[in-house]
Amino acid sequence: MWKALGILIALAVAMAAWHRGRAAGGYYDADTYGMTPQTHRRYALGGLVLATLFAASIFVPTVPATAVLAVAILVGVFYLSSFLRGAQADE
Secondary structure, rough: OOHHHHHHHHHHHHHHHHHHOOOOOOHHHHOOOOOHHHHHHHHHHHHHHHHHHHHHHOOOOOHHHHHHHHHHHHHHHHHHHHHOOOOOOOO
């Protein structure tokens, strides 16, 4: 169950990051938060690597699925939190 959940989380981050990496982004994305298309593509690659590790943990029992799940959740939180502030004006 944890391995399937991890694969879903990792692939969701990878797909969202790949989709956002294809767009140019706005002022707040690229200039303020540093979320350039290259950064989104790096998150997409990281998500694919994590999904691969989860798939490997199904066949190789020495790969620690819970540790990879913790990393996948952390990467997902970091990626999603890059969109939380939004475009607020500095006052």
